[in-house]
Amino acid sequence: MQDDxxxxxxxxxxxxxxxxxAATSPVNALFYFMTPRLWENIxxxxxxxFAEKMDARVTDQYNKQVQRERKKxxxxxxxxxxxxxxxxxxxxxxxxxECVFIGLLIARAIAPNKEKLQHHWETTDEGAIPRGxxxxxxxxxxxxxxxxxxxxxxxxxxxxxxxxxxxxMLPSRSSFNRMRVYMKDKPHKYGTKLFMLCCSYPAYCIRxxxxxxxxxxxxxxxxxxxxxxxxxxxxxLRAAFGDEQPNTMRLIVMDRFYTSIPLALELLxxxxxxVVTVMTGRKxxxxxxxxxxxxxxKEGRKxxxxxxxxxxxxxxKExxxxxxxxxxxxxxxxxxRFLKYYTSLFLVFVDLVLVNxxxxxxxxxxxxxxxxxxxxxxxxxxxxxxCQISDSDWEDLLGSPGPTFNRPGNVYADQGAQRxxxxxxxxxxxxxxxxxSFQCSTCTLTKKNEKxxxxxxxxxxxxNKVKHSYNGQARTCFKIWHLCxxxxxxxxxxxxxxxxxxxTDGGEVSDNEGTPQRRRVADDASNQ
Numbered sequence: 001m002q003d004d005x006x007x008x009x010x011x012x013x014x015x016x017x018x019x020x021x022a023a024t025s026p027v028n029a030l031f032y033f034m035t036p037r038l039w040e041n042i043x044x045x046x047x048x049x050f051a052e053k054m055d056a057r058v059t060d061q062y063n064k065q066v067q068r069e070r071k072k073x074x075x076x077x078x079x080x081x082x083x084x085x086x087x088x089x090x091x092x093x094x095x096x097x098e099c100v101f102i103g104l105l106i107a108r109a110i111a112p113n114k115e116k117l118q119h120h121w122e123t124t125d126e127g128a129i130p131r132g133x134x135x136x137x138x139x140x141x142x143x144x145x146x147x148x149x150x151x152x153x154x155x156x157x158x159x160x161x162x163x164x165x166x167x168x169m170l171p172s173r174s175s176f177n178r179m180r181v182y183m184k185d186k187p188h189k190y191g192t193k194l195f196m197l198c199c200s201y202p203a204y205c206i207r208x209x210x211x212x213x214x215x216x217x218x219x220x221x222x223x224x225x226x227x228x229x230x231x232x233x234x235x236x237l238r239a240a241f242g243d244e245q246p247n248t249m250r251l252i253v254m255d256r257f258y259t260s261i262p263l264a265l266e267l268l269x270x271x272x273x274x275v276v277t278v279m280t281g282r283k284x285x286x287x288x289x290x291x292x293x294x295x296x297x298k299e300g301r302k303x304x305x306x307x308x309x310x311x312x313x314x315x316x317k318e319x320x321x322x323x324x325x326x327x328x329x330x331x332x333x334x335x336x337r338f339l340k341y342y343t344s345l346f347l348v349f350v351d352l353v354l355v356n357x358x359x360x361x362x363x364x365x366x367x368x369x370x371x372x373x374x375x376x377x378x379x380x381x382x383x384x385x386x387c388q389i390s391d392s393d394w395e396d397l398l399g400s401p402g403p404t405f406n407r408p409g410n411v412y413a414d415q416g417a418q419r420x421x422x423x424x425x426x427x428x429x430x431x432x433x434x435x436x437s438f439q440c441s442t443c444t445l446t447k448k449n450e451k452x453x454x455x456x457x458x459x460x461x462x463x464n465k466v467k468h469s470y471n472g473q474a475r476t477c478f479k480i481w482h483l484c485x486x487x488x489x490x491x492x493x494x495x496x497x498x499x500x501x502x503x504t505d506g507g508e509v510s511d512n513e514g515t516p517q518r519r520r521v522a523d524d525a526s527n528q
Contacts, residue, residue, distance in 0.1 A: 008273070009248040015204055015360040023364040024479055025440075026382035027389075029357035034350075036397040039095035042152055046093045049151035058084045090145055096394040100138050101146045102332070102350065103386030106379050107134070109335040117336060137387040147336070150343050195232035197240055200253060204359045205352055207236045230263045237272065249273055330379055354379070368483075388438060419461040423477035423485075426492060427468045436463045438478070443487055460488065 015023075022032040058080055065077035078086075104120075113119045113132075120132040121140040134143070196208040209232045233254070241250070251273045264274045332354075333347040362372045373381070389397075421436045422445070439459040447456045463477035470484045485491045 009250045014199060014202055015363050019360045020364045020367065023357070023360040024476075024482070025385065026357065026361060026378055027385035029361045029364075030353065030382060030386075031397070032360070033353045033356055036095055036394065039098045040398065042150075043093045043095045043098055045151045045153055046098075046146070046149045048154050050093070050149040052155060053149075054084065054087065058087065090142075093146055093149065094394070095398070096389050096391060097138075097142070097146055098150075099386045099389055099394075101143065101150075103383040104134055104138060104143065105332045105335050105347070106330070106354075106383035106386070109330040109332055110376065110379055110383070112335065147338065147343075150340075150346075152342070152346060195236060197233075197236040202359050202363070203355070205356055206240050208352075209236065230260055233263065234266060234270070237267075237270065251275065330375065354382070357382075385438060390436075393436065393438065421463040421477050422460055422488070422491075423462060423480050424467060427480075436461050436477075438462055440478070440481070443481070445488075 019032055023029040061083050062077070062080050065075075065083075069075050069077045108117070108120065118140060120134040122132040123135070125131050134140070194208050197206045198204060199206065233252075237252070249271055252267060252275070254274065254276045264276070267274045331347075331351050333344050333351060335347075338344050358373075358375060358378045361378065365372055419436065419439075439461045443460040444457045445460055448454070449456070460481065462481050466474050466476050468475065468477065468480065470480050475484065481488055481491075
């Protein structure tokens, strides 16, 4: 490689140290890319959209009730004031609600219901078909309310009229998507192009831009087209690596969409080698590169032909086939179909964030000599952590109380069950410690009953907030348990303090002599 590309960059690469430090758990890896404050901004925009559409929805529902009253004389319509008062009784949308909403979409992507989305809230079994369990985390009406009002920017902002990015964002056949283009070689023929800069080895997405079409005129001034692929490549590289490169060179691999002699020369002056697939129709190519169509091909000698067959695994499948993560097996966009095209396109960006979070989490686990998680295991743990976020946990993640909304008739849902944090139980003065709904999906506490010989295994509940200092450094309980105490193996002992292990029948047994162990993930080997 160095002979073909002299001076090629050979130092470390991959996710940054900041990203690896944040990837202590799946939910923290997600919040590194989509911060809690961003979810709060989405919730605020959704509340604004709900208030903006209130009058139109009240009028529409009132007209439907009038028509129903004409068809069925026994039906009595409600007044406009009563309809609006009932709609205003719904609790305000918060960033925590958005996270639980995404967690349920991940659960649906993992275990889809092919018939109806509403069947995830079924309360009774239907033969061998089990009941739904989404109602444990969010009611069906609440889920529908968030999905209907999901919005990402204020319509009162002047940029909502002139900014084309609000009008287009990936696979979409919607006629309202003005930036929709036709791509015949893609699985989804219609969609929005993305110019993405990715690391070649882990497929980590560094930066991307959406194709917004040719620039027109703004305030009567004609603009040069700065949104084509060639300009986007240069802009992505400068944003990722800066304007000036050191003495080392980097290698950029592109598909034939970006094949251009001027682009290759520009990248070479910037300190980048480029490897592309040549399109013979491009201007500026040497005559030796373009094949002569009129030249007859020489006939070869007759004989046997050999073909290399890909190696097959134990399941007799070719190893060259793409894995599930490459095909987007667990896609949020494909889990639910929305009427608003921009909502589906937003879920495509969330899918991209989930892949990046999955990559940096496994890099962080490899750096600490831990086993890598499979994609399905990562999604299972992430959806569990998102659905179990409580209001107090969310306020701690924000760092400061967010904006409050005052609407009449607010009725808040009950919080999920919480358990005592194991780290707080040892480091705080109180025996019970702090309560939390976060649990580690890989650690368990074990206790053997001396009378019956039965072994009890329970999950380890840990606070995802900074409450204590260890060795002079403030850390979360999650980091103290895993990094400082080596997954609980080096936990300190304290007199008259016992970790309590909650068993299924509601009782508790002490765990002073219990041994922390890592959970065995059964589907790791089958999904890697």
